[in-house]
Amino acid sequence: MAIQESELILNPDGSVYHLNLLPEHISDTIIFVGDQDRVEKITKHFDTIEFSTQKREFKTQTGTYKGKRLTVLSTGIGPDNIDIVLNELDALVNIDLKTRKPKDTLTTLNIVRVGTSGSLQKDIPVDSFVLSTHGLDLNGMLHFYQIDSISNNDVENAFIDFTNWDNNKARPIVINNSKTLEAHFDGPNIHKGMTATAGGFYGPQGRVLRLPLFDASLNNKMDTFSYKDYRISNFEMETSVIYGLSKLLGHNALSLNAIIANRPNGTFSKNPKQVVENLIQYTLDKLVE
Template structure:
């Protein structure tokens, strides 16, 4: 009689099926943008840059920042591909994860390009339900998040913009977010909405890893300030500030 595959052991010590990376090819800390075309934005801060792999939505580059070896891997959109990226990166040696992405603000007064540091994620996704029951919280590493907050505030202030902290929500269905749902999230005091953090937090907790998130605001969904109505420069500037905050945190905590 055949034995079912144990996926918890699949790929250990080998080149990973989805991300295309083998042990020894990456560092202990990874920045996780969603878009593979934003991985080169991370590389702009690095020296001795190498492109390690690009398979499906997962593009990986490595380099050095202030003496720290840094990896950047794109997760793609949503919790399913993010969970795969975190699982496989952990199997090749990554122990700390910092998501740097775009996010829609849900509270007034937040402008495109402002920074958003997550203190936890409302799990409005399906992927994390396969890992743990809904009552289990999706929370980032405390020390990592505190460092992200400090660095984000400093960098935003120097740029004449703002940085905010609060609870985020990870949604699965971008175009199913109705005005009623956005209003409900606003009334709950949720700071921002994105699509990946809950999976990163849950997988990291289960695997004994560290994770945190700093995003750039792309739109304000309650003020009606949309990325589609603004030049892309504000958002790209925000991405670059979020990347700098993540890199400074990696150095500060020696990740």
């Protein structure tokens, strides 16, 4: 059955609505960044750039690096944007946009997020890299999908009990990364941990300006939470939804973060731009190995 026009919205040129892309515009290996200005900080390393477009905060460039075709796409900030980006990317490769029907043979994308984050652990210093073994979803967006097959109930229950999680908030979800991509990107200088994904930057991440927090002790609870080999390494706003939607749609995803702040130690990188540049170079070189 064809997907209705109101559900899969296309532009007059046939491109997907928000990303403004056609299937031929993307590679099967895609680097996600949050900031649109970071797209060219990656593609400046490319040998060639074959395609470039931007609509709203969604900037896309496709080209080659050392002979490998790659796409770099800015998602903007937050879980809601990831919902748009991943569903529209999947539509590009797994739905025939002319007939509006899902394809019989599905394509798996490899998605690597290159982001910045703050560390929640004293032993994960600024200027280091964190590879997210899991995403801890605290924002609730994934509850709009059927997620029983991708959640980790034992870890979730342990986190709920440890933090005395309020029943009025969305149930936390823990989602695995792609173990294939993890093995490929692992290295001696890589820190690993569970990345918590919040739905906002201030209150949801424990920052106080003028508004009091519902649970002022939540960050401390998160810092000290552990269950078997699980502990929370860092806090940001995209990883869990990238992992969750990628799992549900059949794609491989990995989140890498340059640590520019350490919140327990109260430290901030002296050269955050260089830390990000180092992570970009590490990611590109790993992708062509």
